[in-house]
Amino acid sequence: MAVDTSPRSTTWTFVDGEWVTGNPPLIGPTSHAMWLGTTVFDGARWFDGIAPDLDLHCQRVNRSALALGLEPVVTADDIEGLAWEGVKKFDGQTAVYIKPMYWAEHGMPGSVVAADPTSTRFALCLFEAPMNTAEPSSLTVSPYRRPSPEVAVTTAKTGSLYPNSGRMILEARARGFDNALAKDMNGNVAETASSNIFMVKDGVVFTPLANGTFLAGITRSRVLHLLRRAGLDVRETTLTVEDFLSADEIFTSGNYSKIVPVIRLDDRQLQVGPVAKKALEVYMDWAHGNGSDF
Structure with missing residues (x-):
């Protein structure tokens, strides 16, 4: 054969x-x-x-x-x-x-x-692999959850974790969305099925606190640092789905596409906001050697 x-x-x-x-x-x-x-x-x-x-x-x-x-x-x-x-x-x-x-x-x-x-x-x-940076995305809350460290090797970037991400994306796309917003076992937002996530409310940038249920990415850490250096108030904290549904702006970070603005979360429509644009700007400025390191 x-x-x-x-x-x-x-x-x-x-x-x-x-x-x-x-x-x-x-x-x-x-x-x-x-x-x-x-x-x-x-x-x-x-x-x-x-x-x-x-x-x-x-x-x-x-x-x-x-x-x-x-x-x-x-x-x-x-x-x-x-x-x-x-x-x-x-x-x-x-x-x-x-x-x-x-x-x-x-x-x-x-x-x-x-x-x-x-x-x-x-x-x-x-x-x-083309970057597709800044190409807007849509999200829906997934019925599936991220595992806790007691039940999976969440501290590793292991292939065994990705079938769970895959079923999140398949389920989301079957309902007309690009990706899924994933909760942890306590019901709080962890990340998307394939990237870390940020939200903006009243000028403050929030991202889920790294609690061992998701990989707190290298690009995530870089964006946190660069936005803070640019003068923004960036906080890592526990966040709920309701927090994201009331956000002024949502965007994701990840190595594959760097910064991706979210323009839809379930029934909520959003615009590509200034913080997502700023995040991409400061990241690319740093990446091309126009900014200092950590």
Whole structure:
């Protein structure tokens, strides 16, 4: 039987000491990752000749590996160096997604379920992906919730958490929305199905307090810092759906698209507001080297 391993865009992957093009078949049916979901990854962006916070993303994938019981077999510095090497393989016209990954091949001796850290494998995948920055989005409150740290490895950016995000998005799109607003197990807003979220009320910027139920992203932290430095009052606190329904402005942050304004939350219509525009402005200004670091 023929297997289609062609990627949807130009793709290069570094694995087992070499760069290969396309979509290499790396995980088999007996791999622990295939069978029991032991994968972690991270995602950085290259665009306009820059890769903002690439070092932090490379550091985080190694922390995610440890959180899932894997062994980070490549240093963060080496991952960063490989990423810059890989970027040179593209034509420089389209934004690139940079995705370092770890996974387990085998279970621990005497235990099928637990991953054997000594079987950890590494790959670095880069592929072309347009940014879609600032393209407005619509949200609906999801009937599904984010897990708590007691029931899932929420401290890792692990593939095993994403089927829950996927069903949130599928359910939301079936009702005519782009994405879903996700609550935590206590019923408070956590994030969207695929990004962190901010709201603005009476000139104050709010974002859900990092409580272990969602990944408080690198771009989120960067935006928090930059908006505060720009003189805005930015607060991390517990927020409800009702808070968002009464907000003057809503926007999301994430590595994939950076800043995305929200123009609809269920039956509530919103405008692209000045804070979302400011967030994108200060982020891009910093990213292109016109601002100081943390």
